[in-house]
Amino acid sequence: MTKDVEVGGHDYGVKDYQDPPPAPLIDMDELGKWSLYRAAIAEFIATLLFLYVTVLTVIGYKYQSAADQCGGVGILGIAWAFGGMIFVLVYCTAGISGGHINPAVTFGLLLARKVSLVRAVLYIVAQCLGAICGCGLVKAFQKTYYLQYGGGANELSDGYSAGTGVAAEIIGTFVLVYTVFSATDPKRNARDSHVPVLAPLPIGFAVFMVHLATIPITGTGINPARSFGAAVIYGKDKAWDDQWIFWVGPIVGAVIAAIYHQFVLRAGAVKALGSFRSSSYN
Numbered sequence: 145m146t147k148d149v150e151v152g153g154h155d156y157g158v159k160d161y162q163d164p165p166p167a168p169l170i171d172m173d174e175l176g177k178w179s180l181y182r183a184a185i186a187e188f189i190a191t192l193l194f195l196y197v198t199v200l201t202v203i204g205y206k207y208q209s210a211a212d213q214c215g216g217v218g219i220l221g222i223a224w225a226f227g228g229m230i231f232v233l234v235y236c237t238a239g240i241s242g243g244h245i246n247p248a249v250t251f252g253l254l255l256a257r258k259v260s261l262v263r264a265v266l267y268i269v270a271q272c273l274g275a276i277c278g279c280g281l282v283k284a285f286q287k288t289y290y291l292q293y294g295g296g297a298n299e300l301s302d303g304y305s306a307g308t309g310v311a312a313e314i315i316g317t318f319v320l321v322y323t324v325f326s327a328t329d330p331k332r333n334a335r336d337s338h339v340p341v342l343a344p345l346p347i348g349f350a351v352f353m354v355h356l357a358t359i360p361i362t363g364t365g366i367n368p369a370r371s372f373g374a375a376v377i378y379g380k381d382k383a384w385d386d387q388w389i390f391w392v393g394p395i396v397g398a399v400i401a402a403i404y405h406q407f408v409l410r411a412g413a414v415k416a417l418g419s420f421r422s423s424s425y426n
Contacts, residue, residue, distance in 0.1 A: 163330055166257035174262050183241035184266045188274040190233040190245045195278025195373055199296030201225040203286065206293035219359050226364070227352025234344035243344070246367040247271055252321040252398035256406050268369070275373025283377050295378030298363040298371040300386045309362045309386070313393020314400070316354040316366040321401035323350040331410075365390035366397070 174180045201222055208216035217225070234243035242259070244250045247268040254264040283290045290296075300309045327343040351366070358364045365371040371390035375383040 167260045167263075169257075169261050171260040171262055174260060180263060180266065183263070184270040186237045186241040187244060187267050188270040188277075190237050190241075190243070191271045191274030191369055191373075192278040192281075194229050194233055194245055195275045195296075195370060196281050197229050198222075198225050198370075199279055199282045199374060200286070202296040203282070203289050203293045207289055210293075219356065222359065223352050223355035226355050227348045227350075229348075230351045231344050231348025234347050238344065241267070243347075245271065245369075246320075246394075247369050248317050248367060248394035248398040249321055249324055251395060252324070252402040255399060255402040256325070271369040272372055275369040276376050277373075279373045279377035290378075295374055295380075295383075297374040297378040297380065297383035298365045298386065298390050299382050300362055300389060301360060304361050306386075306389060309389045310393045310396075312358045312361045313365055313389060314397040316358050316364065317394040317397025318401045318404075319354050320347070320350050320366055321398045322405060323347055325401060325405040329405075329410075362386075362389065366394055368394050 201217065202225075205216040205218065205222055209218075230245065233245055237243040237245070242253070244253070244267055250259065250264050250267045250271070253259050254261065259267070279296065283295065300306065323346050327346050354366055355364045358366075368391045371387065375387050
């Protein structure tokens with residue numbers, strides 16, 4: 145397998161993959177395409193199902209453990225529910241919308257010019273609405289338990305500072321978005337034909353691992369839509385007071401992951417500098 149050529153470097157071989165062109169920042173033509181709205185609907189339904197299953201799992205665990213401390217699925221089971229649902233839903237929607245199911249992922253891909261601003265905004269709106277509807281279904285089916293056991297809302301745990309909560313969300317989201325970039329890297333997809341098929345697996349597993357680490361701190365957000373939808377339907381002051389943590393942390397984590405992958409691992413800054421130098425000599 146040949147090596148890719150660094151711009152401004154030595155040509156040791158022919159580049160064996162093709163990077164897709166950057167998505168336009170503002171592409172108003174997309175608004176006239178059914179594919180955009182189909183993708184937004186897929187994001188809405190996927191986020192709805194994600195919140196429905198995971199919030200029910202959280203409430204069920206709290207209900208069972210209230211009577212028996214050894215009962216229920218435990219933190220491990222909750223982490224599996226979140227990671228497993230992401231694996232399933234990314235697999236189902238990757239070919240339609242890209243399987244974002246998370247405003248932080250969408251924002252990271254926007255920064256990397258993988259999606260346009262128009263598509264990113266529509267995705268984020270669809271994700272937030274889907275999360276609200278998913279939590280609404282849980283409350284409709286189990287209103288008593290929903291209110292009694294916290295509605296699956298993300299809140300900063302007692303004993304932790306806001307700074308610790310934000311840091312946990314930043315690092316957790318970095319792990320997730322970095323995994324998304326790595327699993328969908330066109331360079332890897334070209335060289336390893338199995339990578340596109342297996343991409344949902346590491347993404348879901350990243351969600352699982354982050355939940356194991358941060359459930360005791362923040363309940364694990366790493367997905368602003370998940371935190372927002374639960375807060376809207378639950379409606380208690382604590383969930384709203386801590387809401388900023390579950391937006392600031394994931395957005396910052398997504399920004400760091402996008403910069404790290406695009407400009408460090410993929411040497412975007414070096415290639416741009418090499419291109420600039422080459423054009424200066426011509």
